Amino acid sequence: MRKFLACLIKEYLLLIRDKTGLILLFVMPLALVLLITLIQDNTFKTIKESSISLSVLNDDNDSLGNSIMSGLNRSGIFNIVHFQPNGSNTEESLQKLKMNVAEGKSQIGLYIPKYSTEVLKRQISVQIKNSIKGKQSKSNSFIQTENRIKIALFLDPAAKLSFKQTVVSTIQSYAVSIENKLIYNIFTDEIGKILPFSLPKFEESSFDELLKIEEHYPSLNTNEILPNSTQHNVPAWTLFAIFFIVIPLSGNMIRERDEGSGLRLKTMPFPHFIVLSGKIAIYLSVCLLQFSMLFLAGKFILPLFGLPALQINVDFVALFIIVVSSGLAAAGYSVLIGTLAGTQEQAAIFGSVSVMMFAAIGGIWVPTYIMPPIMRKLCIISPLNWGLEGFYDVFLRSGSVKTIVMLSVLLIAFSILTISISYIYNRIKRQ
Numbered sequence: 001m002r003k004f005l006a007c008l009i010k011e012y013l014l015l016i017r018d019k020t021g022l023i024l025l026f027v028m029p030l031a032l033v034l035l036i037t038l039i040q041d042n043t044f045k046t047i048k049e050s051s052i053s054l055s056v057l058n059d060d061n062d063s064l065g066n067s068i069m070s071g072l073n074r075s076g077i078f079n080i081v082h083f084q085p086n087g088s089n090t091e092e093s094l095q096k097l098k099m100n101v102a103e104g105k106s107q108i109g110l111y112i113p114k115y116s117t118e119v120l121k122r123q124i125s126v127q128i129k130n131s132i133k134g135k136q137s138k139s140n141s142f143i144q145t146e147n148r149i150k151i152a153l154f155l156d157p158a159a160k161l162s163f164k165q166t167v168v169s170t171i172q173s174y175a176v177s178i179e180n181k182l183i184y185n186i187f188t189d190e191i192g193k194i195l196p197f198s199l200p201k202f203e204e205s206s207f208d209e210l211l212k213i214e215e216h217y218p219s220l221n222t223n224e225i226l227p228n229s230t231q232h233n234v235p236a237w238t239l240f241a242i243f244f245i246v247i248p249l250s251g252n253m254i255r256e257r258d259e260g261s262g263l264r265l266k267t268m269p270f271p272h273f274i275v276l277s278g279k280i281a282i283y284l285s286v287c288l289l290q291f292s293m294l295f296l297a298g299k300f301i302l303p304l305f306g307l308p309a310l311q312i313n314v315d316f317v318a319l320f321i322i323v324v325s326s327g328l329a330a331a332g333y334s335v336l337i338g339t340l341a342g343t344q345e346q347a348a349i350f351g352s353v354s355v356m357m358f359a360a361i362g363g364i365w366v367p368t369y370i371m372p373p374i375m376r377k378l379c380i381i382s383p384l385n386w387g388l389e390g391f392y393d394v395f396l397r398s399g400s401v402k403t404i405v406m407l408s409v410l411l412i413a414f415s416i417l418t419i420s421i422s423y424i425y426n427r428i429k430r431q
Contacts, residue, residue, distance in 0.1 A: 011252070011282040021248035025286060026293060029241030033294055037233040037307055052167070054078040055106040057097050059085045062117030064149070064178050068110075071174035081106060090114065101154045108167055109154030116149045120179065124186050132190055151175060230308045234298035235391035236364045239384055241294065242287045242326050243358070246334040246351035249283050253338030254347055276419070280331040287327030314394050318401045322390035325411035329383045332415030339422040358382045386410045 015021065054072065058065040072078050083097050094111055101109040153171065155164050298310030334351070341347035359365055361378055362385030368376055379385045390407040393399035 011278050015248065015252075015282060015286070018248055018252075021251070024247060025241070025245065025290060029237060029244070029290060029294060030297055032241070033234055033237045033297065034302065034305065036237060037229050037302060038305060052078050052108065053081065053106040055081045055083060055097050055100045055109045057083040057085065057090075057093050057109075057111045059090050059093075059114040060112045060116040061085075062115075063182065064117040064120055064175070065112040067178035067181075068112060068151075068171065068174045071177070072171070075170065077170065078108075085114075098154055101156055104156065107156045109152075110171065111152040111154070113149065113151070116151070117182075120149055121182055121186065124179075124183050125190075128183070128187050128190050132194075230298055230302055230310050231395055232367075232392075234294060234302075234310050235395055236388055238291055238294045239326055239387045239391065240355070240359050240364050241290050242323075242387075243330045243333065243355045243384060244352070245283050245286060245330050246337055246355055247348050249279060249331065249334035250338030250341060250347035250351055251344045253279070253335070254341060254344045276335065276423075279335065280328070280419075283331045283334065284324065284327045287330060288323065291323050311395075314398065315400050318399060318404050319394050321401060321408050322387065322394060322404050322411075325390070325408040325415075326383075326387040328415040329387070329411040329418075332418035333383070335422050336418040339425055355384075358384045361385070363388055383411060383414050386414075 056069065056072070058069055060066075069080075072080060081100070083093050083100075085093055097109045097111060100106045151171070153168065155167070295310060295312065299312060300309075303309045337347050337351045337354075341350060359382075361375070362368075362382030363371075363379060364384055368379050368385070371379070386407045390404045390411075393403045393407070397403070
């Protein structure tokens with residue numbers, strides 16, 4: 001035990017003397033978590049939280065135009081700029097609206113033509129009268145295509161296709177809603193002329209809320225945590241920081257070997273595994289400190305920048321197991337790099353680049369669900385992906401020890417494999 005404690009003290013002294021390594025281990029991950037979370041925050045917000053600039057010229061000022069405007073205002077999606085119709089010279093107002101979009105002042109321009117409601121009512125009335133009299137319509141559609149109201153939508157050319165589709169479907173849904181109301185009311189009017197009693201008019205509240213879509217985020221227990229930029233990024237970049245112990249740990253191993261202290265340690269009357277255990281233990285403690293620091297930052301520092309606070313209502317036993325497993329995997333990989341690399345420069349370059357490759361493959365940089373199919377299959381080889389899935393199971397899916405046990409076994413097996421390769425390589429090299 002005294003020999004193990006002596007190895008721990010030695011590793012601790014080596015670590016605290018490396019000021020650059022300490023900055024790399026603690027300050028840089030904190031800055032990285034803050035920066036990435038700030039950058040990606042809007043990506044994780046719903047479209048309702050990101051106000052879209054919309055310029056509107058409502059030249060109808062009747063049921064159709066007013067209904068569309070009312071729906072747009074209620075949605076909360078749009079920041080609406082109104083263009084007033086310029087009397088008979090509507091074209092001038094329309095040109096100003098187009099320029100507003102072309103110059104990038106608004107992402108969307110909407111023009112509702114004059115007399116749209118009257119034209120729509122007239123066409124609906126004609127179709128209903130023909131249907132009641134048994135006449136065949138010239139078109140399969142209820143309202144003939146050539147007589148449809150053409151609402152103009154002007155979109156910023158730089159807007160993404162998914163954005164355009166969202167806006168078009170939103171506006172179209174309001175237009176269809178008022179069209180259906182008009183059809184119902186005109187139909188009841190015509191039927192009322194035939195029947196000896198009148199039918200009730202359409203009430204605004206009659207059909208509201210018949211269909212309501214509710215968003216849910218299923219978890220493995222009753223606690224439901226809404227995913228956001230903090231819940232995703234803090235665990236991901238904490239794991240990235242944990243694996244970056246590869247630079248100081250492998251560097252210390254190579255420095256000992258170059259200075260001859262490593263050879264002197266091998267002549268000591270105790271197994272070399274004790275020396276290795278001391279290194280792993282001290283850097284596992286570093287991983288736990290990194291984890292604690294970054295998760296406290298997610299809870300208390302990120303909200304100061306207007307970001308959502310990290311919710312830590314989780315199974316702490318499961319969380320501790322996945323953190324320790326990830327730390328052991330990182331320490332084992334660092335020992336392997338320190339054993340195989342010939343110089344500190346080789347260890348630093350190969351170690352950092354390989355960790356970034358594991359991070360890219362494992363879903364740290366880009367979520368795995370938006371990767372190409374071949375990359376989604378390839379991600380299972382990355383130990384960072386195993387750790388990340390474990391963190392997500394605990395934080396986003398409210399998982400328990402049973403949920404993350406397989407991922408923890410994979411991480412520990414990876415640690416044992418890398419340390420075993422290092423031990424065998426050292427033994428062959430000595431012989």
